[in-house]
Amino acid sequence: MKMQKVTLTLLSAVLSVGMIAGCGNSTNGSATKSSNAPATDAPKKETATLTMWGGVPAESGPQAVVDAWNAKHPETQVKYERFVNDDAGNLKLDTALSVNQGVDLFVNYQLPILNRRVDAGYALDLSEFKEYNIDDKMGKDAASWKIKEKYYGMPTKKNISFVWMNKNMLDAAGLQMPALDWTLQDMTQYAAKLKADKRWGFVQHTAGYSNIMDGVSAGIGFTKADGTSNLDNADLKPAYEGFFNMMHTDKSMPPLGEQLTSKMPVDTMFLKGESAMLGAGEFVFRSANDLKTNPRSFKIAFATIPKASKDSKDYKYAGGLGDVISINAKSKYKQQAWEFLKWYADGGMMPLAAGGRIPSSKDVNPDEAIKLLLGANEATYDIDSLKKVVFGKFPTQVISLPSQVVDARREEYEKYFLKNQSLDVTLGATSKRHNEFLKQNKK
Structure with a gap:
């Protein structure tokens, strides 16, 4: 009996301990379990993946740029999408923006196109970011890209148009390097002295025929005070007459008709020594630095x-700033896009310098940019003149004419250079077509 009583007592104690343990598990089981298990990781942050659209082939610098960023920013990755900077390519980008599909940042190459995208609500007003001063970083030329006194994109590169010169031919002709403020009449005289058998004095890339016209119009105004076209202003005549005289009087420049029908490769002609001077932009560096394809012995x-x-009043030189990068107003990663854009502008874009895209930010070392631009070919260039032209201080302009007016003007000046109509008729027809555009698009 006594043994039975002890056994019951022990059994009662065991059951009591079990009940207590059971109660503990039921009320604080998760805490007990977690105290014995490894600590759980904090929730992982979502990786922001940005897509940047640009017109430069990925292998020409953009891929190296995003690779450099991605290696240091695992939390924000960037993909590059290339679009061709023509009507079809810009329509492709605009379509993607309209449906908000895969666009966080995009590059604008013409002011009228950026204007159109701002009106459509695609581009973010960058004034919401207060810690970065675009005017201070990029200089006064950046203001050409303001729309309603605001930036809807950040200019990132120097837009450079200039005259490429065969220094050896210049020296052989006894010609000094021209002054920075030389005139079209001066260039006409140089071209006449530099021409020779099987060699033009000057050739002009077709995209640059209007550079001098725009330089004049930027100073006197593309429209008059009453809002009508100013593209028939008499101050524009020398810009037309200089090229006409080189083509048809001095014959130091190919006639435009011959250039268009033969699809004349003016860049290659200059690099082969078939022309002493070339009017073109920084894009020629890609060919000029390829000495295997374009061997040359001249500087x-x-x-x-x-x-x-x-007598040109308030003349503005072709150039200014370009490659204006906007943030999609509907991107869900606006802050991340802004961080990338600042990094890109202040030096991240340097891999593009090898292809002629010189960064415009004051934080970029110009000597470093030139070294990347010229690579191992530095000795084949006159560095002093390059620095004066590329980094000189000139009043510049970015073309603001809508593409329809640019096309209409080109059609009219081609008739003049082809000797199909007089200069006065050309200017009058250009002004008339400009006025028609202004009337149709009056807001």
Whole structure:
């Protein structure tokens, strides 16, 4: 009996302990379990993946840029999407923006196109970011890209148009490097002295025929005070007459008709020594630095695009800033896109310098940019003239004419250079077509 009582007592104690343990598990089981298990990781942050659209082939610098960023920013990754900077390519980008599909940042190459995207609500007003001063970083030329006094994109590169010069031919002709403010009449005289058998004095890339016209119009205004076209202003005549005289009087420049029908490769002609001077932009560096494809034994020097005449008032040189990068107003990663954009502008874009895209930020070392631009070919260039032209202080302009007016003007000046109509008729027809556009698009 006594043994039975002890056994019951022990059994009662065991059951009591079990009940207590059971109660503990039921009320604080998770805490007990977690105290014995490894600590759980904090929730992982979502990786922000940005897509940047640009017109430069990925292998020409953009891929190296995003690879460098991605290696240091695992929390924000960037993909590059290339679009061709033509009507079809810009339509492709605009379509993607309209449906908000895969666009966080995008590059604008023409002011009228950026204007259109701002009106459509695609581009974010960058004034919401207060810690970065675009005017201070990029200089006064950046203001050309303001829309309603605000930035809807950040200019990131120097837009450079200039005259490429065969320094060896210049020296052989006894010609000095031209002054920075030389005129179209000066260039006409140089071209006449530099021409020779099987060699033009000057060739002009088709995209740059209007550079001098725009330089004049930027100073006097594309429209008059009453809002009508100013593209028939008499101050524009020297810009037309200089090219006409080189084509048809001095014959130091190919006639435009011959250039268009033969699809004349003016860049290659200059690099082969078939022309002493070339009017073109920084994009020629890609070919000029490819000495395997374009071998040459001469040194290249640089001059500014000439003024229309010594009397040109408030003339503005072709150039300014370009590659204006906007943030999609509907991107869900606006802050991350802004951080990338600042990094890109202040030096991250340096891999593009090898292809001629010189960063415009004051934080970028110009000597470093030139070294990347020229690579191992530095000895084949006149560095002093390059620095004066590329980093000189000139009043510049970014073309603001809508593409429809640019096309209409080109159609009219081609008739003049082809000797199909007089200069006065050309200017009058250009002004008339501009006025028609202004009337149709009056807001």
